[in-house]
Amino acid sequence: MFVTVTLSLLEGFLGTIKLFALTLLLSLPLGLILSFGSMEKLGVIRYPIRFLIWVIRGTPLMLQLLVIYYGPGIFFGVNIWGGSPSGRFTAALVAFVINYSCYFSEIFRGGIQSIPVGQYEAGQVLGMTKKQIFFKVVLLQVIKRIVPPMSNEIITLVKDTSLARVIAVYEIIWNGQAFIKSSGIIWPLFYTGAFYLIFSGLLTLLFGYIEKKLSYFR
Amino acid sequence: MPILEVKDIHKSFDSEVILKGISFSMDAGESVSIIGSSGSGKTTLLRCLNFLETPDEGTITVQGEQIFDAHAPALKPEEIRERRLHFGLVFQQFNLFPQYTALENVCLAPKITSEKPDIKQIEETGRKLLDQMGLSDRMNNYPHQLSGGQQQRVAIARALALKPDILCFDEPTSALDPELTGEVLKVIRGLAEQKTTMIIVTHEMSFARDVSDKVIFMDGGVIVEQGAPDDVINNPKEERTRQFLAGYSGIRK
Ligand SMILES: Nc1ncnc2c1ncn2[C@@H]1O[C@H](COP(=O)(O)OP(=O)(O)OP(=O)(O)O)[C@@H](O)[C@H]1O
Numbered sequence: 001m002f003v004t005v006t007l008s009l010l011e012g013f014l015g016t017i018k019l020f021a022l023t024l025l026l027s028l029p030l031g032l033i034l035s036f037g038s039m040e041k042l043g044v045i046r047y048p049i050r051f052l053i054w055v056i057r058g059t060p061l062m063l064q065l066l067v068i069y070y071g072p073g074i075f076f077g078v079n080i081w082g083g084s085p086s087g088r089f090t091a092a093l094v095a096f097v098i099n100y101s102c103y104f105s106e107i108f109r110g111g112i113q114s115i116p117v118g119q120y121e122a123g124q125v126l127g128m129t130k131k132q133i134f135f136k137v138v139l140l141q142v143i144k145r146i147v148p149p150m151s152n153e154i155i156t157l158v159k160d161t162s163l164a165r166v167i168a169v170y171e172i173i174w175n176g177q178a179f180i181k182s183s184g185i186i187w188p189l190f191y192t193g194a195f196y197l198i199f200s201g202l203l204t205l206l207f208g209y210i211e212k213k214l215s216y217f218r
Numbered sequence: 219m220p221i222l223e224v225k226d227i228h229k230s231f232d233s234e235v236i237l238k239g240i241s242f243s244m245d246a247g248e249s250v251s252i253i254g255s256s257g258s259g260k261t262t263l264l265r266c267l268n269f270l271e272t273p274d275e276g277t278i279t280v281q282g283e284q285i286f287d288a289h290a291p292a293l294k295p296e297e298i299r300e301r302r303l304h305f306g307l308v309f310q311q312f313n314l315f316p317q318y319t320a321l322e323n324v325c326l327a328p329k330i331t332s333e334k335p336d337i338k339q340i341e342e343t344g345r346k347l348l349d350q351m352g353l354s355d356r357m358n359n360y361p362h363q364l365s366g367g368q369q370q371r372v373a374i375a376r377a378l379a380l381k382p383d384i385l386c387f388d389e390p391t392s393a394l395d396p397e398l399t400g401e402v403l404k405v406i407r408g409l410a411e412q413k414t415t416m417i418i419v420t421h422e423m424s425f426a427r428d429v430s431d432k433v434i435f436m437d438g439g440v441i442v443e444q445g446a447p448d449d450v451i452n453n454p455k456e457e458r459t460r461q462f463l464a465g466y467s468g469i470r471k
Pocket residue numbers: 231232236254255256257258259260261262263
């Protein structure tokens with residue numbers, strides 16, 4: 001039984017990891033774009049983006065999942081996601097990417113705005129272009145500053161993936177819970193915790209390593 | 219022909235007029251010191267020369283080439299980049315790049331801004347400059363491993379690496395502990411002896427008097443008095459200059 005449960009949970013965990021990895025892959029660049037938008041001088045760009053960030057950060061992710069999955073069907077009469085598992089997965093991914101882009105964008109904005117203006121001015125008087133200043137001078141300093149908040153947020157993401165089951169996306173908790181019905185046992189559900197712990201433990205080690213790598217400067 | 223000719227520079231922030239018509243000129247190889255009380259617009263003037271601020275009025279001419287005219291159409295970013303390289307700027311707060319070593323700080327801009335960088339040549343020049351700053355044993359240290367005085371000397375080498383026609387200093391020793399100002403002033407003095415063209419904003423009156431060929435006293439956004447250091451600092455003509463200098467004891471030897 002233990003082996004069967006472990007295999008089933010591993011399979012569910014694959015879904016968890018897939019959602020986690022794709023969310024990360026898409027929301028990091030999108031978050032960067034949003035952060036630039038939220039710092040834009042032009043109000044027509046800045047205000048809508050700040051509004052979006054406010055809405056997304058001000059409402060529960062679970063609600064956002066439901067709105068994104070059921071919203072189109074309710075408001076426009078078409079379920080654009082379809083009822084298949086892959087359709088539900090896509091809907092969950094979209095909700096996660098929107099949610100995490102907004103959180104990441106705030107972290108990026110904080111990091112970028114914490115760089116003293118003197119760094120930019122030093123680059124300017126040395127004849128560097130805006131792009132060179134960002135990539136050669138500012139970026140690594142920003143990365144160093146955002147590693148701790150990013151590592152928090154990313155570990156939260158690992159655990160947040162479990163919310164996807166409100167729209168029946170298969171992930172590890174879903175699989176763990178299935179054993180209650182099929183075999184009348186509850187321990188597989190508790191056992192899922194071990195998978196989360198191991199994975200977030202690995203991430204903690206990774207971020208610790210990055211932090212250490214970047215400790216050569218202040 | 220003067221190396222630098224500044225004519226009638228005006229600059230306001232919001233509705234507050236900070237520079238009210240600054241004009242001066244200097245020859246190649248000269249060091250000019252700018253003195254004046256806090257808020258008189260000295261930093262703003264240096265920032266205008268380095269294209270960190272855009273004057274509302276006036277012209278800047280370097281070696282006969284007018285590089286800025288407030289009435290001309292706005293300059294494109296690449297024009298600004300090219301023209302500001304006539305000047306170098308050493309900041310009060312050094313502004314070194316923390317993730318690069320002393321040598322990397324000096325070499326970064328020459329490496330990434332030239333079309334076909336000769337890396338070996340650039341590093342050679344960088345080492346020579348740091349050596350000249352008395353930092354031959356600190357080339358591979360990161361800024362946080364250096365004292366303020368050492369950091370400022372790296373910043374001077376970094377500015378020199380781009381071979382500016384005119385090197386500007388904005389109170390280069392004001393952020394330093396008193397016991398560290400000497401090493402930085404010594405380096406600047408050395409540059410003056412080598413006939414580096416420099417504009418130095420400073421509160422170090424005896425240094426200004428000893429090192430510079432000309433002293434400019436600014437107050438309230440105008441140049442009140444300019445001339446030979448002995449005249450301006452030891453025998454000021456204007457009452458405002460006298461009042462300002464009275465705040466500095468022990469400079470009249
Ligand atoms: N970006 C800005 N926006 C608004 N006001 C500014 C700005 N930069 C400078 N000022 C104002 O301009 C005035 C002159 O400033 P500046 O820094 O040029 O003086 P300074 O002579 O360098 O003084 P200090 O000796 O204290 O360095 C000050 O009153 C300052 O508040």
